Amino acid sequence: MKVAGFTFIRNAIRFDYPVEESIRSILPLCDFVVVAVGQSEDETLELVRSIEPEKVRILETQWDDSLRQGGRVLAEETNKAYRAIREKVDWCFYIQADEVVHEDDYDALRQNMERYKDDSRVEGLVFDYLHFYGSYHYLGDSRRWYRREVRIIRQDPAISSYRDAQGFRKNGKKIRAQHSGGRIFHYGWVKSPERQQQKQRYFNKLWHSDEWVQKNVAPGDTYDYAAHIDSLKPFEGSHPAVMQKRIQQAHWDFFFEPSMKRLSAKDKITRFIEQKTGWRIGEFRNYRWNRWNW
Numbered sequence: 184m185k186v187a188g189f190t191f192i193r194n195a196i197r198f199d200y201p202v203e204e205s206i207r208s209i210l211p212l213c214d215f216v217v218v219a220v221g222q223s224e225d226e227t228l229e230l231v232r233s234i235e236p237e238k239v240r241i242l243e244t245q246w247d248d249s250l251r252q253g254g255r256v257l258a259e260e261t262n263k264a265y266r267a268i269r270e271k272v273d274w275c276f277y278i279q280a281d282e283v284v285h286e287d288d289y290d291a292l293r294q295n296m297e298r299y300k301d302d303s304r305v306e307g308l309v310f311d312y313l314h315f316y317g318s319y320h321y322l323g324d325s326r327r328w329y330r331r332e333v334r335i336i337r338q339d340p341a342i343s344s345y346r347d348a349q350g351f352r353k354n355g356k357k358i359r360a361q362h363s364g365g366r367i368f369h370y371g372w373v374k375s376p377e378r379q380q381q382k383q384r385y386f387n388k389l390w391h392s393d394e395w396v397q398k399n400v401a402p403g404d405t406y407d408y409a410a411h412i413d414s415l416k417p418f419e420g421s422h423p424a425v426m427q428k429r430i431q432q433a434h435w436d437f438f439f440e441p442s443m444k445r446l447s448a449k450d451k452i453t454r455f456i457e458q459k460t461g462w463r464i465g466e467f468r469n470y471r472w473n474r475w476n477w
Contacts, residue, residue, distance in 0.1 A: 184273050184296060184297055184300055185270070185271070185272045185273050185274075186212055186213045186214055186272060186274045186275075186276055186296065187215055187217065187270070187274075187275050187276070187338075188206070188209045188210070188212075188215070188216035188217070188275075188277075188278060189217045189218075189219075189264040189265050189267070189275060189276070189277055189278075190202070190205065190216070190217075190218055190219070190278050190279060190280060191218070191219040191220075191221065191244070191257075191260035191261055191263070191280070192218065192221065192227060192231065192280045193220070193221030193223050193227065193260075194221075194224055194225055194227060195223070195225070195230060195280060196223075196226055196227055197223070197225045197381070198378060198381060198385065198386075199374045199375070200280040200281055201280070201283065201370055201426065202227075202230070202231070202280040203234055204283050204423070204426050204429060205278050205281070205282055205283055206218065206231075206234050206278070207234065207235075207425045208278070208284040208285075208286075208423055208425050209276050209284055210239075211286075211289060212276060212284075212289060212292060212293065213276055214272070215238050215239070215240055216238060216239050216240065216276075217240045217242060217265075217267045217268055218231050218240070218241055218242065218264065219242045219244045219260050219261075219263045219264035219267070220241055220242065220243055220244065221244050221245065221246045222243070222245055222246070240267070242263060242264060244260060244263055247259065250389075252390070253346055253347055253390060254348065254389045254390050255346070255347065256389055257344075257389065258343070258344035258345060258346060258347060258348045259344075261277070261344035261348045262343055262344050265277070265342075265343075265344065268338060271338070272338050273300045273338075274296050274300070274308075274335050274336070274337070274338075275336050275337070275338050276335050277333075277334050277335070277336065277351075278334065278367075279348070279371075281369060281370050282334075282367045282368065282369050282370070282371075283368045283423045283425060283426055284366070284367065284368070284423065285365075285368060285421075285422075285423045286423060286424055287421075288364065288365035291363070291364030291365060292308075292335075292363055292364055295308060295361070295362070295363050296308070296335065296363075299361055304473055305360065305473055306336065306339070306353060306358040306360065307351065307359070307360040307470060308333065308334070308335035308336075308360060308362065308363035308365075309331050309332065309333050309360045309361070309362050309470060310331060310332060310333075310363050310365050310366060310367045311331055311365075311366045311367070312328070312329060312331060312332060312367050312369055313366055313367070313368050313369060314328040314369045314372065315368070315369065315370050315373045315418065316372040316373070316408070316412060317372065317373065317408040317409075317412070317415070317437035317439060318433065318435075318436075318437040319370075319373055319422060319426075319433060320417060320437075321415040321416070321417060321418060321437070321439050322415060322416050322417075322418050323372075323412070323415060324414050324415060325413050325414040326463065329349070330463065331468070332349060332367070332469060332470075333350055333351055333469060333470050334363070335363055336351055339353065341353050341354045342358065345469060347389075349469060350469025350470065351470075352469075357468070357469060357470050357471045358470050359470070359471055359473045360470040360471065360472060360473065361472070361473055368422065368426070372408075373433075375434065375435045376405035376406045376408065377404060377405055379405075379406035379408075380403065380405050383400050383406060384396060384400055387399070387400055408437055409437075409439070409443075412439070412445075413444065414444040414445070415441075415444075416441065417441075
């Protein structure tokens with residue numbers, strides 16, 4: 184079985200992205216990883232070059248900053264990395280620069296990639312998501328966070344990144360998926376308040392006009408985590424090994440008391456139903472389950 188990884192990044196140091204940890208977390212599962220490195224204002228290119236040069240292949244790109252509707256430029260950069268996988272492979276493993284895979288899931292991921300490798304009915308594999316917020320000690324647990332997404336796909340010219348690169352489509356249709364057996368640890372909302380505020384100002388411009396950003400992104404030099412969250416729960420598991428150094432170096436404080444949850448009556452009802460049945464009412468998915476072997 185041959186597996187290629189792919190991702191994209193720009194200004195990783197400026198906005199404190201754990202891109203090195205992201206790439207290193209999938210390297211043990213991949214024969215090589217293609218990284219589309221956009222022209223940056225920091226040392227991102229040098230950082231990526233330092234990550235296992237024998238397995239990391241760099242594609243230098245130029246972002247089209249005019250694509251400011253719905254984060255489309257992120258999908259374009261994802262597709263550049265995906266299309267740069269020239270060799271024939273069985274699976275393509277996508278990871279974003281703020282996502283990390285846990286080593287405890289490697290065996291299950293290998294087994295499921297092997298299991299579905301020759302089954303054309305399966306076009307992608309889905310991961311469960313853990314969304315960290317404010318610090319490495321809290322998880323988002325409300326409906327605002329998506330529960331699952333596809334991160335392993337077939338090598339297929341008909342498959343492409345969708346909208347703002349959250350998921351994929353095949354010929355415009357949702358791809359058929361099975362569960363990968365793995366988790367994605369999402370750290371995009373874990374930065375110092377200063378770096379998070381910088382990111383908010385910059386990256387909202389990938390979706391909106393300058394006028395919208397000026398009106399809707401709060402002024403100031405720090406991001407107010409507490410003011411922008413409805414519900415969190417303590418994280419009680421272990422983080423991926425590649426994240427340990429970064430976690431130890433975290434230098435800001437964030438505390439969330441469970442009694443601070445701000446949920447509407449509707450949210451409380453749908454939350455209760457989900458907790459009892461596992462069904463999330465009205466959930467949007469970028470894929471469709473293949474249930475023939477369930």
